[in-house]
Amino acid sequence: MGYHKIDKTDRKILNILQKSAKITNAQLSKEIGLSPAPTLERVKKLEQTGIIKSYHAQLDPAKIGLGVSTFVLVTLAGHNKENIDKFLDNINQIEEVIECHHITGSGDFILKVIAKDIASYQQVMLEKVSDISVVDNLSSMVVLSTLKDSKALPIPE
Structure with missing residues (x-):
């Protein structure tokens, strides 16, 4: 638990996922300018460190x-x-x-x-x-x- 330093690319990933958690890894990688494999690695790392706690459907x-x-x-x-x-x-x-x-x-x-x-x-x-x-x-x-x-x-x- 505690503060984790994140870079510009992680910040982009987090901003995009907060707006649309259903985005595909391929689309996410395209939007941040990385290939799919390192994009997925970064997302997994953000999940493992607890920065991304969970994914939810927001209901009306x-x-x-x-x-x-x-x-x-x-x-x-x-x-x-x-x-x-x-x-x-x-x-x-x-x-x-x-x-x-x-x-x-x-x-x-x-x-x-x-x-x-x-x-x-x-x-x-x-x-x-x-x-x-x-x-x-x-x-x-x-x-x-x-x-x-x-x-x-x-x-x-």
Whole structure:
């Protein structure tokens, strides 16, 4: 684990793969100006070092019936290891929670929760999230519209 230095060619590969992970090795090699064998070698190395963690299909939530997206600020009853571990054990069992970040500031965690509709969201919050014994306070923010949703990371020089 840790920082890995990457060169200009690796940076090109990563930028292209972040935009289109389904690109063929032949097309990728053409776009970066290397032959297919060294291109594949570089991609494998990026995977082995953990720089490329995985490949995913990005779904359109609305097209699969998920119409409500929210951010939830969570404050725990006490900020100790036992409470944090208990919270994380529970939150990892809730599939509607698609992101969980440990934060500084007025709360302890921020969650991204996605649900079919407001009634489904309310059920998740009442029956799952607020039912976690170490949760002290929840503050929800409903997403009205998403103006930017990039999954591509800026790759430092």
